[in-house]
Structures are given as structure tokens and as C-alpha cells.
Amino acid sequence: MSQVHNPKHDPAGYRVVPNTSRELNQDRVKELLAKEWELFQKSTKLSGKENVRASKSLPMGVTSSFQHWDPYPISVASAKGAYVKDVDGRKLLDLSMGFGAMMVGHLHPGVVRAVKRALNSVGTLFVTPSPTATIAAEAFKKRFNLDMIRFTNSGTESLMYAIRTARATNGKKAIIKLEGGYHGGYDPLQVSVKPKLENIGDGNAPTPDIPPEVEAGEVFVVPYNNLEYLEKIMSENSHKISAFVLEPVMENISIVLPDEGYLHAVRALCDKYDICLIFDEVKTGLTAGEAGAAGRTGVEPDLITLAKSIGGGLPVAAFGGKQKYMDAVVDGRMAHYGTYNGNPLVMAAVMAVEKLVTPKAMQKAEQINVNTLNKINAIIEEYELPAHTIGLGLKGAITWSKTPVRNYRDFKNVDFGIAELSWLWGINRGIITPPGLDEQWLVSLMHTQKDMDKMVEHFRELAKALRA
Ligand SMILES: Cc1ncc(COP(=O)(O)O)c(C=O)c1O
The missing domain is CATH 3.90.1150.10 (Aspartate Aminotransferase, domain 1)
Incomplete structure (x- = not known):
């Protein structure tokens, strides 16, 4: 054998x-x-x-x-x-x-209590600033080592805004994504989600598979755990690539782990070519550990997206990261909107989860x-x-x-x-x-x-x- x-x-x-x-x-x-x-x-x-x-x-x-x-x-x-x-x-x-x-867990008493309290005596939606959101943002900054964060309503939205934030910061448009990677419904991220093998050519230099209903823009597709091809794409196109978006650990094709050293090398390449590193932690997030997969692997992205595990089952998500990028939101180069963003009901659930994740x-x-x-x-x-x-x-x-x-x-x-x-x-x-x-x-x-x-x-x- x-x-x-x-x-x-x-x-x-x-x-x-x-x-x-x-x-x-x-x-x-x-x-x-x-x-x-x-x-x-x-x-x-x-x-x-x-x-x-x-x-x-x-x-x-x-x-x-x-x-x-x-x-x-x-x-x-x-x-x-x-x-x-x-x-x-x-x-x-x-x-x-x-x-x-x-x-x-479903209907965790801690989450139920917090949500009931919000329903009984706080409110469901203000669409004005509120300490309820500030407190949650402060907790997440500390937990995930972020300079700034904004709340959204879904992973899809968080990915869309993270990419726009990267574009507004470095003035470039194209993105790199992983072959087989899923990140929700935003157009550029529909490329090569789970493509048919007959459409995608060589495994070491994949052909992007763009669904006909999608307006993807320029998207480069790379295989996971392949640094050689990643560097080739970056070195040839760094003048137009704004961001590399990936799940640090792929969790939409079972669980696929990074090779030893892969994520550290990705970090170094993004620095070398001035490309924003976006970790999609919608699935990994708290399920990967108290500070997400980034905390667990010791690799710091420029921007991170969070959803799912952070909200105890209520519809809440977030994107955030380094000041250099979040400044684009601060000074209005990247306008981030949303009626329901960070409403007091979901913030109550977020803080209940925060307390449970000991x-x-x-x-x-x-x-x-x-x-x-x-x-x-x-x-x-x-x-x-x-x-x-x-x-x-x-x-x-x-x-x-x-x-x-x-x-x-x-x-x-x-x-x-x-x-x-x-x-x-x-x-x-x-x-x-x-x-x-x-x-x-x-x-x-x-x-x-x-x-x-x-x-x-x-x-x-x-x-x-x-x-x-
Ligand atoms: C890795 C990843 N990113 C983004 C999303 C999109 O999140 P949402 O369904 O909240 O829009 C998902 C959804 O499953 C996901 O698995």
C-alpha cells in the first residue's frame, strides 16, 4: 500500500x-x-x-x-x-x-433574554446613532483586533462594501478570488463559485467561469494553496488589482485547510503588491475561535467580513479592519448605507453572544x-x-x-x-x-x-x- x-x-x-x-x-x-x-x-x-x-x-x-x-x-x-x-x-x-x-444554540436563554429586553424596553429600530451600536462595535474591535467596524444585515452586503472600501482606498478595480470559493450574492464573487470542470481549464492556471446573468467586472481566479500562480497574477496585474478576497479556511467545499505558511505568504504578497487582503470570515468567524480564523492563524487581513455566528441567529453582519481602509468610509469616499444597520434588536443579540463566547x-x-x-x-x-x-x-x-x-x-x-x-x-x-x-x-x-x-x-x- x-x-x-x-x-x-x-x-x-x-x-x-x-x-x-x-x-x-x-x-x-x-x-x-x-x-x-x-x-x-x-x-x-x-x-x-x-x-x-x-x-x-x-x-x-x-x-x-x-x-x-x-x-x-x-x-x-x-x-x-x-x-x-x-x-x-x-x-x-x-x-x-x-x-x-x-x-x-437555538433560542439560547441568554440571547432570548437580551432580545426580549430590547423588545420590552429599548426598541427595534431608531435609524439614528445609539450607544447600543457603539458598545457592540467596541467589543468587536477588541475581539477581532480591528481599527473600525460597520454593521450590515448580511454577509453578501459585507463583502460588497469591503470590496468597495478597498477600491475607494487604492483606486484599483479588479479582484482576485479563489476557485470554488462562495461569498454570497455580490456580482464579482459569482465567478467560479462551483464551476463545472469542463469550463475551467488548467488546474494550475484556472479559466474564470462567469455566469451569464452576472456583471462581474475584472476577476482573477486562483487555486487555493498555490502561491506560485497567485504571485504570477499579482506581479503581472498589480496595477489594477484592488483586493484578494478569500476565506482563510475554505468552508464552502467541506473544510479545506491552508497549507502551513500559506496565509502568511499571502499576507506578504498582498503587502508587496499593494493589494487589500480581505478575509471573508462569514463562516469561520467565531466558529473558528474566539478571534476568528485570523486570530487563530495569526495572520492579519486588511479588512474582514463577519456574519452568521456573531448574531445568535438574528440578521446581522459586519465589515471592518485597518484604519487606512476604513478611512474611506470615514471621509465619504466609500458611502455605506442601510436602514437596518446595527439596529438595537440585533445589537442586543450581538452583545448576548459576546457574553456567551467565553x-x-x-x-x-x-x-x-x-x-x-x-x-x-x-x-x-x-x-x-x-x-x-x-x-x-x-x-x-x-x-x-x-x-x-x-x-x-x-x-x-x-x-x-x-x-x-x-x-x-x-x-x-x-x-x-x-x-x-x-x-x-x-x-x-x-x-x-x-x-x-x-x-x-x-x-x-x-x-x-x-x-x-
Ligand atoms: C463564506 C461566505 N461568505 C458570504 C456569505 C454570504 O452571507 P449571507 O448569506 O449572509 O449573505 C456566505 C453565506 O453562506 C458564506 O458562506
Whole structure:
């Protein structure tokens, strides 16, 4: 058996790749998958009905296209702590947690109390300055080591304004993004999100894939963990490249870790070519650690975008960073607007989350995550599965590949048949992980080891069934 090539990754992350594995019987995978889809349709009849009804008013029957899967997604009636209840009355362990937005848990009493207080005696919207926003901004400046910050309502908005801030500062327009990287709905960031391989040419010098409905401007696309090509693009085009936008740890194609030294080298290249380094921490953020992935990896971006985990499930996001860039907002070169920005209701939730994200609470959740990953590894090893595990902070994932995934092209080699079975196996046994086989689980502050062990045991049952 040949040794698996497992290059060193940034020590901020967790990755265990077994040295040996055996192929899966693909007929067996197909057979199990067919049975699981049958079981799904039997046990989720009301979700199916709900989707038929919803589809008459909401395109695809959902409020964001990500929420859809074929034949229909689970429709949820309520949620509390680490669990959701679906319209069929099933209680499901929620490992998706709103793509990580529910990091403190559903209806955490601390968040509920703070929001109720705002509703009872503060207000929902002033559209004037208020200490409620100043206090939250001060807390974030300290936590994420920022000079200044502005609140927005979504990750998409934060990315849009961060890019405009960079442009207003350095007077350049083009951007660089990662192949396979997702950053929400702003036009330039629609390029090469999850492109088809036949459209994108050479893996070491990717062709940008621009959807026809998008007005992208000039966008350079680079592979993750490839410094050589990044420097080539920067050195040839630095006169027109304003910003490099990336998730420091890619979390929209499972979890893909930076190679050791990658982010530090990216920082140095951005300095060398006067390009604004924007870390999109919409997904990493607090789930990566108390000071985000930037704090964890020790690499300081020029601008950062935050959303999801910072707001306890309320719609709040932010962008901020170094004075040199935020000065463009201060002096009006980059106008940032928004009726609902930093309203007292979401600021109350932000401050409640701030109080909950203590070193002790974060260490406890991270330890549960590491224990879970270790237990999954033992099963992968025992059954010699062609899979490995990755983790960052409170998030973890199983990737069905014998070799580490270091970029989008590697990710496309994942066995998506077994990934689908593994996901559906969980759904049918009361565990909901995100739709789209490219996400990860989250251990919220309300998940216990006992909760996570349910997933581990179901995974063991799947391994047994696969090898039966
Ligand atoms: C990395 C990343 N950036 C930006 C966004 C967009 O955030 P929002 O959905 O709040 O607009 C997302 C959403 O999933 C994301 O994963």
C-alpha cells in the first residue's frame, strides 16, 4: 500500500488522513442509497406536502436557493438548543445549525433574554446613532483586533462594501478570488463559485467561469494553496488589482485547510503588491475561535467580513479592519448605507453572544468536536474507509477522499455518491447536517458529547452496512 501524500497544514486546523484504505463496493453504495431515499419519502410525507404548497409561492419552495434539495427538503416547525422539530413531528439533532449561524444554540436563554429586553424596553429600530451600536462595535474591535467596524444585515452586503472600501482606498478595480470559493450574492464573487470542470481549464492556471446573468467586472481566479500562480497574477496585474478576497479556511467545499505558511505568504504578497487582503470570515468567524480564523492563524487581513455566528441567529453582519481602509468610509469616499444597520434588536443579540463566547465555553465545545473527530477516525480506520476528517474550531467534516483536499480540483475528486448516502443516512436517523454535500457540522455551545456520540454511532452503523 502506497503512503498517502499528506502535506503539512496550518496548525490552526485538524486533519487526519489514514495511511491505508479499501475501495467501497459502489453497487452496495447504490443499493443502500436507493433504500434510504425510499425511507426518506416514507418518513417525511408532511415535508413533501409542505414543499408542494410552498413551491406555489416561493421559487423552489424555499427562501434561499441553498435550502433546496431533490426531491424536497425537510421543513422545520421549531427549534431549541441543539434540536429542531420537523413538520412530520420528528425531533432531529441539528448539526447544520443554520450553516453555523446558530453557534450559541437555538433560542439560547441568554440571547432570548437580551432580545426580549430590547423588545420590552429599548426598541427595534431608531435609524439614528445609539450607544447600543457603539458598545457592540467596541467589543468587536477588541475581539477581532480591528481599527473600525460597520454593521450590515448580511454577509453578501459585507463583502460588497469591503470590496468597495478597498477600491475607494487604492483606486484599483479588479479582484482576485479563489476557485470554488462562495461569498454570497455580490456580482464579482459569482465567478467560479462551483464551476463545472469542463469550463475551467488548467488546474494550475484556472479559466474564470462567469455566469451569464452576472456583471462581474475584472476577476482573477486562483487555486487555493498555490502561491506560485497567485504571485504570477499579482506581479503581472498589480496595477489594477484592488483586493484578494478569500476565506482563510475554505468552508464552502467541506473544510479545506491552508497549507502551513500559506496565509502568511499571502499576507506578504498582498503587502508587496499593494493589494487589500480581505478575509471573508462569514463562516469561520467565531466558529473558528474566539478571534476568528485570523486570530487563530495569526495572520492579519486588511479588512474582514463577519456574519452568521456573531448574531445568535438574528440578521446581522459586519465589515471592518485597518484604519487606512476604513478611512474611506470615514471621509465619504466609500458611502455605506442601510436602514437596518446595527439596529438595537440585533445589537442586543450581538452583545448576548459576546457574553456567551467565553474561553471556557469555547474550549468545551472545541474539545467535544475534537473528541468526535477522533471517534470518527477510529471508525474510518477500523473499517478501512476511503475517507478522512478535517476540523477547525467548533466545526468538523468527513471528506470521502483517501487523500487530503487542498483546493477545488481536489474537492471535485471526492466520492459524492457515498457522501450523499452518509448525509441521508443521518437525516433518516434523526440527524440533520447541511444540504449540499460540501458543508460541515457545528458543535454549538448547547451540544453535548452525548449529542455528538449519536452521530458517531450512526456513522459506525453506516460503516458496518457498507462492509456487510
Ligand atoms: C463564506 C461566505 N461568505 C458570504 C456569505 C454570504 O452571507 P449571507 O448569506 O449572509 O449573505 C456566505 C453565506 O453562506 C458564506 O458562506
